[in-house]
Amino acid sequence: MPTPGTARSTIVVLDYGSQYAQLIVRRVRECHVYAEMLPWDASESDIDRLNPAGIILSGGPNSVYDAGAPHLCEHVLKRDIPVLGLCYGMQLMAHQMQGRVALAEHREYGLAQVQITDPSSALFHGLDAVQQVWMSHGDRIDALPVGFVASARSDNSPYAAIEHRERRLYGVQFHPEVVHTEHGAVILSNFALRICGCTPSWTASSIIHDSVRSIRETVGGGRVICGLSGGVDSTVVATLVHRAIGDQLTAVFVNTGLLRQNEAEETVVRFGQLLGDRLQYVDASEVFLHALAGVTDPERKRVIIGNAFIDIFEQEAARLGKVDYLAQGTLYPDVIESAGGTGNAAATIKTHHNVGGLPERMRMQLIEPLRYLFKDEVRAVGLELGLPPDLIYRPPFPGPGLAVRIVGEINYERVATLQAADAIVRQEIESAGLGRDVWQYFAVLTPLQTVGVMGDNRTYANVVAVRAVTSVDGMTADWARLPYEVLARISSRIVNQVPGVNRVVYDISSKPPATIEWE
Numbered sequence: 001m002p003t004p005g006t007a008r009s010t011i012v013v014l015d016y017g018s019q020y021a022q023l024i025v026r027r028v029r030e031c032h033v034y035a036e037m038l039p040w041d042a043s044e045s046d047i048d049r050l051n052p053a054g055i056i057l058s059g060g061p062n063s064v065y066d067a068g069a070p071h072l073c074e075h076v077l078k079r080d081i082p083v084l085g086l087c088y089g090m091q092l093m094a095h096q097m098q099g100r101v102a103l104a105e106h107r108e109y110g111l112a113q114v115q116i117t118d119p120s121s122a123l124f125h126g127l128d129a130v131q132q133v134w135m136s137h138g139d140r141i142d143a144l145p146v147g148f149v150a151s152a153r154s155d156n157s158p159y160a161a162i163e164h165r166e167r168r169l170y171g172v173q174f175h176p177e178v179v180h181t182e183h184g185a186v187i188l189s190n191f192a193l194r195i196c197g198c199t200p201s202w203t204a205s206s207i208i209h210d211s212v213r214s215i216r217e218t219v220g221g222g223r224v225i226c227g228l229s230g231g232v233d234s235t236v237v238a239t240l241v242h243r244a245i246g247d248q249l250t251a252v253f254v255n256t257g258l259l260r261q262n263e264a265e266e267t268v269v270r271f272g273q274l275l276g277d278r279l280q281y282v283d284a285s286e287v288f289l290h291a292l293a294g295v296t297d298p299e300r301k302r303v304i305i306g307n308a309f310i311d312i313f314e315q316e317a318a319r320l321g322k323v324d325y326l327a328q329g330t331l332y333p334d335v336i337e338s339a340g341g342t343g344n345a346a347a348t349i350k351t352h353h354n355v356g357g358l359p360e361r362m363r364m365q366l367i368e369p370l371r372y373l374f375k376d377e378v379r380a381v382g383l384e385l386g387l388p389p390d391l392i393y394r395p396p397f398p399g400p401g402l403a404v405r406i407v408g409e410i411n412y413e414r415v416a417t418l419q420a421a422d423a424i425v426r427q428e429i430e431s432a433g434l435g436r437d438v439w440q441y442f443a444v445l446t447p448l449q450t451v452g453v454m455g456d457n458r459t460y461a462n463v464v465a466v467r468a469v470t471s472v473d474g475m476t477a478d479w480a481r482l483p484y485e486v487l488a489r490i491s492s493r494i495v496n497q498v499p500g501v502n503r504v505v506y507d508i509s510s511k512p513p514a515t516i517e518w519e
């Protein structure tokens, strides 16, 4: 992605099926060196395309003796660039270079200490002689491959690190990419910067520079459309494309009527400032609410919303005349995931789209400026582009919006009830200073009505649930231990200020087995 081939400042990570392969890429990038993951059997030309300064072989679940175990392709070692093998990657190097790999007496799993036996090793530059590392292996090296020396040992592995200095081949039995290896980041940085000689030039500003240039080259005089949700990914995409091609971009913001309180107005003001008249605002609330009338099944809601969104987007594109490109915010983890681990990325990556089916139906080509970025890199780019921090760190908001937070029927009245309750939840959590500790926090309108008493009168009204979860990536989550005082304020304000609600409950389910959203 950073104009491959122009500078040898890229590290290729060959994926042997390790659950940590993505982490290796991230850790290298944290040293401001661009890294990209390729399957272990990537062809010579796939690797050439990136003109790497070094290659890292990831760990993997296999033993080198397993039938059909992935191997080290000959062209990798023929390149005469540094190679670092991690765990299985190191064992492979040893196995294929006349060393011996054997089943260790004890499986080594978890924290371990290694003793650096060769302090002159560039891999361990700046580190103390004893290091805490994370091990996870059954096999170990029993006899060194030809030309290699040991540079570290552990109780269980006489060859916890090995190297062939002349050929600049390195291997470690442990996992420097996981945080439990205390100075793993230093080891990877030593490899990328000292051994491979990369320059630490992968920064938010270089990403912006390269990306703007590449969008300009790709688009030429064509026209680009993009959907804006108001979230960080689509905003960064729109801002980058706008910076690259200015008026050739039209960004479409669709108000589905299922946004949070004041969100449509605020988004229009905010993006009006960023994009001027390149922002197309479409108020489609009526279309969405009409299409959803009487629908209670969560999956049907999603399908209806997806289809309505495509229809509206198509209409807007048709009004613009010929549009050549659709820009969207696919991220690197989506790309890696859809490539199916160690599968051949180029063959299996699907046309990802946030708005299902659009590119095919509209015959547009895709521009994906975030395709090689992790979320934290997107945020860094956003900040560098001058986008406001509150937008950059905004909690995720689902595409179908409040529709998946209104259990049961959706109508204007119920949307308004939820918007009011939700605004209170957000205000109270933010004013308690908890906004950044909690991954997502919102209200849910349940289909329940319960009996209450207000003044001297009986009420029979809605139950609102409050949901606040902690999470790292949304894949798993735990309910947030919000202070009772905050919960008390939320509850009291909702029942007093939101008409039609007389009871508030707090959702104390984790994911799994629950999900974050209620639908």
Ligand code: XMP
Binding pocket: 302, 396, 397, 398, 399, 400, 404, 440, 474, 475, 511, 514, 515, 516, 517, 518, 519
């Ligand atoms: P769940 O409810 O599956 O949500 O635990 C995990 C994360 O995904 C978000 N989410 C969605 N985002 N379209 C989206 O763009 C959707 O249909 C959707 N459903 C859930 C959810 O908010 C959480 O961050």
